[in-house]
Amino acid sequence: MLERKINELDFSVINDKRPTFNIFNKNYFEILDLFLVSSSLIDKITDFSVINSQDMTSDHFPIQASISMGYQLENKSAAKRFDYKKANWQLFSEILNSQIVNIT
Numbered sequence: 318m319l320e321r322k323i324n325e326l327d328f329s330v331i332n333d334k335r336p337t338f339n340i341f342n343k344n345y346f347e348i349l350d351l352f353l354v355s356s357s358l359i360d361k362i363t364d365f366s367v368i369n370s371q372d373m374t375s376d377h378f379p380i381q382a383s384i385s386m387g388y389q390l391e392n393k394s395a396a397k398r399f400d401y402k403k404a405n406w407q408l409f410s411e412i413l414n415s416q417i418v419n420i421t
Contacts, residue, residue, distance in 0.1 A: 328353040335367040337378050352380050361385050 323330065331354055336346035354362060364383040373379075 323353065327356045329356045329359045331359070331362050331365050331382060332380070333365060335369070337367055337380055339369075339376055339378070341376070350377055350380055352382055354382070354384075358384065361387075 331352050332348060332350075334348075336348050337350035338347045339345065352365065361384050362382055363385045366381055368379045368381065
């Protein structure tokens with residue numbers, strides 16, 4: 318039933334064979350958590366991992382994937398910043414009020 322729905326929605330499962338669930342005191346492992354992506358994005362997945370550190374407080378291991386969208390994010394430190402304390406708020410208010418009058 319789940320497999321049919323995944324196919325109907327055109328999703329792909331990117332999990333590998335690594336388990337995502339463990340009952341520690343019984344040494345029982347299973348793949349219970351699925352990472353689904355749209356089939357149109359499957360070729361953009363660059364990495365998949367199950368983080369199975371023994372420091373986990375959950376019986377489910379976190380899963381993560383990396384996706385490459387083909388562009389770089391802008392470095393925020395290089396982004397233009399405005400110093401609002403230096404603004405001419407009187408002029409701004411006058412311009413804004415004149416434009417509001419022109420709208421109505």
